[in-house]
Amino acid sequence: MPTRTVTRSPRTAATDSRAWRSRSTGPAVEDGKRHGEGDLLLRTCAPKVEGGATTRPRSSRVQVAWRLRRKLQALVDCVNICCFLFCWALADVRTCGFAAAGGPWRALPGSGPTLRRDGRGGGTYAVVPPRIATVVRSALGAGPTHFGWIIPFPLAPPSFVLNSGARPEFERGTTTEKRLRRPGGVFSTGPAVQHSSEVEQHPWRGSALSPTTGSERGSLHVLTPSSDESIAAEWAGGKGKNLHTLTASGFQVPRWSVIGLDVFAEFCRDGGLDGHLGRLLAGDLESRAGRIAAEIARLIEDAPLGDRLTDAIGLAYGLAGGGAVAVRSSGPQEDGARHSFAGQFDTFLNVRGLDEVVAHVRRCWASAFSERSLRYRARHRLPADTGGVAVVVQRMVAAELSGVLFTADPVTGRTDRHVVSAVHGLGEGLVSGAVDADTVVLDATTGEPLTTVVGDKRERYDAGSGPGCRVSPVADGDRAELSLTADRLERLHAAGTRLAALYGTPQDIEWAMADGTLWILQSRPVTTPAPAADPVPDPGRDLRLWDNSNIVESFSGVVSPLTYSFAADTYAKVYDSYARALGVRGERLREVQEWTPHLLGYIHGRVYYNLFHWYRMVRLAPLYPLNRRVLEKSLGVAESISDEVADTLHPFTPRTGLRGHVERLTRTVIFAGRFITIRKSVDMFHRDFYRAYTIFNNVDYDALPGDETYRRFRRLQRELIEKWGPMQTLDATILLSVGLLALLTRRWLPTAPEWFTWAAAAPGGGVESAEPVWALRELADQARADAEVLALLERTPDSEAHQALRDAGHVRFLRAVDAYIADYGYRSPDELKLEVPDLRENPAGLFTLLRGALPDTGDGGGTPDRGGEVDAYLDEHLGRPRRLVYERVRGKARAALADRERLRFCRTRAFGAAKRMLRALGRDLARAGAVDAWDDVFFLRLEEIRGAYEGMIAHTELRDLVVLRRGQQAADTALHAPSRFTTRGAPYWSGNLERAGWNSGPAAPGGARELSGVPCCPGVAEGPAVVTDTPRDIGGGILLTYRTDPGWVTALSSAAALVIERGSPLTHVAVVARELGIPTVVQVKGATTEIRTGTRLRVDGAAGTVAVLADPSRDSAAEVPDSPRTETHQ
Template structure:
């Protein structure tokens, strides 16, 4: 059924069928600006008109022969009657716009976008009282002009899919009209605003027909820096008749459009307010009538010089609220992360989850909807990577069981502040055009999902075998002997192949959420008094999980060092950076071979192993000796309670049988996920090696100075270096600027969670959200009990060692803001773990439980409240850390 759109219509419908002008008007009005009454004939009404006028076939053929068809299409649009139903809808639109004199404006779906404005490409008819149908047809016909067709084709867009809506808006009898730019559109200078004004209606200003007056205003001080008066008389537009007529304003009135200081201030404040809402510089069309300021249109400026890395690239509703949370993403990307790592991760995440949805048979129309938000599942702020959290809730909604899965997601991600239930229910990965389509699609997805759940073991086995073959083939290549262009081709092919392989495997995360949720529900129902640690203890995959192998192998190396005091003294006295070469020349040949075997098996591993800029063990074995040095203490471990003992005492009979069956399935899923993540580490190792070779090639070409500079480029810039025509000196300047920015960013506190509105990711807006320079913080006082989330049971007392990397633990209690899978090798040396961020389901937490290391996670401010040298008690079952004095520690 066809409907007229207005400010009360659902915003997603206005954006999808009302075009950019309509969406902008709705957002403006909802943000509190004074907007003349308006309504919209959406693209669905135009589609109905096309169908009745028998134009569909002609429009479909436009891409192959646009010149031959455009004139005929325009002619038939201008001649075809609307018919009774469409005429009734148009009358209703006119009534909602006030019923008097109106402006009729085209509203293209692609118009006023982040990249292209389509400025001047569509028609507008002003001062319409009669002939409303004619004005609407003029706007529809403008979507098929020769210049618009050329504009679309030049940007790689189809002419035949040009969407066109029409805005009907009450005319304002303007005394003054104009446009304000919140940044200089010529130079890109954001310190200056430009206000351009004329008498009467502003259409002549926009179309360049009137020589306007100009104010240049300093943003910070609100001072007029420059005044430019038009060289010829402005004109005042008449207030009667359809279309535009004008009368000349006397030369004596040729001043800066008579703007008083108060009105100018209001215009500036409006521009800055809307810039904050949209998160980028804007240009606003306005009118002043009887002292009232009316906002007619607002759009982002698309012609400014390129901006630095922003927090997200997504097509979304202006002013949209986003929640950014670093949760367990810091396990993968801790601290300041290189532009290449961050943008590669964002691209891969988006593509992988689209493949995941495709593997669950999500229909193409819904996949297209997902493509609007999947590229922005991660955000990049001052070099830090964050989850764009609301999109992760949307992602969970792809599989069945969303109400339970989203709660398990919050635990799995370590989200400290769960989303309000009402807001969570409003989030959808996509929408359907009818309840029937939704039912059919969701049924198909559920059936496919159930099959994957039942056959996940076989699916994982096939994936593991296929990946092993691909990895072995890659590992045999000598990348430095491959020409740069061929190397880049292989790099893109490898990424594409990994995305296609990985996408379907993401069902494992959904399955784990489902099974963990079922385990949680069953445990609460049948064991209502069960301690919190039981939930995590019952679903461990066992020590045979592949991701525990590095820790076990490191334990064996450490045992060899302890058994040979002279070797221990040798390694203690040798700087880690020199240890590998020194060991190769030493008499400890057997131990040197064991180290080589470790590097051969786990050489792709490193601390921060998913950060492409961090060298792995093959490139820099020093980190292995740092981990080995701290692991030689082999701290005594305190075993936690046995889950089987508790279950034997509290659960028997058929309930125990069913519980164990679900437990085994869930434990295998946990093991599969750990294996998959281990494979992900290998995949990133492949990418690391390739990018280093590409970096050396770019140095040889003179594009950058050092191979490591490649990590200061974005993935798009790397693509341009091989697929476009890069400018070597500009890349060098870019690298230097980003290196300096990284140094500044490292001095900032990165909040665990913050909220933005629109796309304002500038320093002032982020400072309000907690991005401030690092300042002194108070330490916890003696006797204080800090409460986090239990992860691995056991009680341990010892000395805290607060670290940012896995080094020099030596039997202390490891306290860290976060960890990553590369830290598992030091677990044998840690008496306990206290992790500020993360969750009980993170990689390190799972391995820590298997090795019996008491662990508390999600303990707020742990890395600042606890200081190295403090005596503390960690209770992994209760999730507490107590600050002890010396006497209590000795007792």
């Protein structure tokens, strides 16, 4: 082949160090056309090539403009590369589409950055040179096939293609336009390159083969990956067309070719079968299917096959590489969206030699009219004569592992699940049902395994020396071991996600792994219909999803009407302010205000998240697909909602066109600004909050008139609560940064333990929520240093300890106690429930906690250096480029979590101030005769108190409301409340709550020997369980509770380990537990009903398991050792 080199002239190259150099084979064509097979120069700001040298504009003014343009283009390329790296890290196919790597973009070699503009105005495309691509891949850990990404960018080029440096294969045929689906529409990769040569060499093609490969052979078609897409669609059948799309999109597909539909048509004409087929296929098929199939099979077997047809089959065999091949039928309607024809046509494996290939091609043709195929057509009312069948000839892969991947649950149709099945060897054992497969259900977005079933894989199918497969036993060690490792699952999830995005519909994918390569054998739509039970919001029927997974941390059990109404009013004001802070105005804001008052629900006295509204709230910020998944993790919800449901939840009616784009861009820019400056914003809010809080805190509200207290309460709402909205950007920052950190951990540290992400994101020393723990330990140290104080505390009941210290004259220690109450008196169990007194009102709780901290554990208060463990792990597993990126994201996550703890302390104090005011209003209402006792105020709603003071309700009505609600609360307390349920229409009637599982009996305790949950803080501890619903002294045992709130942090000082039935790794107590190095497991279902106090447990915070070692109530001989044993995770 001739070789041509195009360079700048020496003079030009000397004046411009960015000289473009291009090497290729074949003739050169200018301006977006082909420069031989090896290069493609496209019209851009680059200099033109004339006569083998590059010339520059001669005018000085033009030269200056040209240089400025190149500098601007360099800046644009830098911005786009940064965006590419960011989008890769997110790895979200809903944000990033995959370009068709075939056709004009299959491989674009060249050593300089190239821009290409669609001739029809379809956009600009940037191509990174191989040397840059190599660096990017090295930093990102991408394989050689990770090219062809298309990503939307903020600057002019709307898409970006990363060049693989591979040998190019250009399309043959007419100009086509490849379109890719992505949310928000489609975009084009531009016109295809015109093929200008009749000879097309492939690296794997033998020189003796016909030069007509890939296009028509006369009037016949033998199709290859380089055939035009429209030709493949017309002549390759359903399976062949899908193979063409897979190869063109950059997937690893074994070498293949397709014997076109017209080859079978010519076979029928030459053999005189047309008339016979028409006669046999007329009339009722189902009753005569067996007889018709046998007759057609005989006709096809006996009909002559001329040299022309034999040559076509031989050509297809050669193009597939020869040797052992699979011969597969490819019907024109096969692998369609409505009818897959799965299992209706024949496939023959391990076919060797041309004679065998010809014989099996005949059998594939006959399978188009097999009995099962004819009955399938009859049942689906499809015509019997559909133009015959094409045949795929595909190179066999010596598979170590094979299987099927569904990108939607094939049983339920849920698209938020991927289902993977795998067997050793070839997939014939799986397809035939002869081998029990391993099956793993994955989360469709994150790829995390949800359920795993290990099959008894006793046998495997492999290619034999002749046609078909041989069966051999599986080694004993592999039989019961899961074949789908974490790395394999990650690769399969990524491939499945790409394919589902490429086709725009869930896919049924056959795959194989050999020598470390994932091969895609075929892909077709999943034909399982979507489940009728999958709840999709219907505004006309008011579907609601209720979940208390995280809210139970703040509002546990039955709460008073006043607590609920104050909380609901606070949430509405805060998130209304948040929407304003993101630039939502006018009609859009009014739509938001329709659902913000209903973020919380109140069902039989329990507080629930109205979960659909929270998804709407999260969608106010950009990167919704990522943020909603992290929201589910942080809330600890039991089950993710499906993508179909999530995509319907908008904060307001979405706009289309230019106005919609401008609106989204405006919110994104505002959010980005707040995201960048969030620490400064938190510092300013923190300062302003305490300036106002100090004023509210230093008032004796019982000494004020009721109307003055009410006026100050309204002022507190304005100055402390309504200004909180912009701080919700911090929650969005946590969702984004922690989500990105988890994605980087999963991609770059696939072997990291499950607790690693949470440990990496831990705020570190100085988190404000841990201050009460350290202060309590200091108080305990002072008590131990004074023998008289220690003796008094040990013999005096908690309720009398404060007065006893005063009477005994222990002024110094009493001053320390009062200082603790002044600083942390609002931080107590159920601190957000207005009806529960805090330590300021009842200091007995402090002495209960202090009693538990008095025993000297001998550890000096030290804690394991979890940050050091994380740093050591990162030093060992991450190189410098990735480490820099990881630490940047980690630093943002840690800072955001630390700031959140600061704000949560502010929230505690704001609720504490409101609690004091509302209790004072209760006393004022009792003095006025509106209620019988001051604590009746907790059975009123906030709007009713407001109505009494604003003259909107007669105060005489309040007493009857109190009586009614006291009786209702007693009935509600007896009910067993589900954690998650749905209702349609009004929740309290139409049988909604009965169907959801509300009943009047608690669950009976079970007998589980090991429970599992979400790992939160690593470490192993053994000791007796202390099951409690209030924080108290547990004597160094294992603290086990249904839920916690920030007030529980003071109980951690006496706990060897922490087990929480509800909650998430981001709850306050979990954050503090990580700070203190206490092994912690959360979301342990059934922990408080399956385990009794005194049961000896072994808690593994890294594995997320709680093992029952001995249960005295069941094992009479069991003894509970006096002291626990804790192991630090290494």
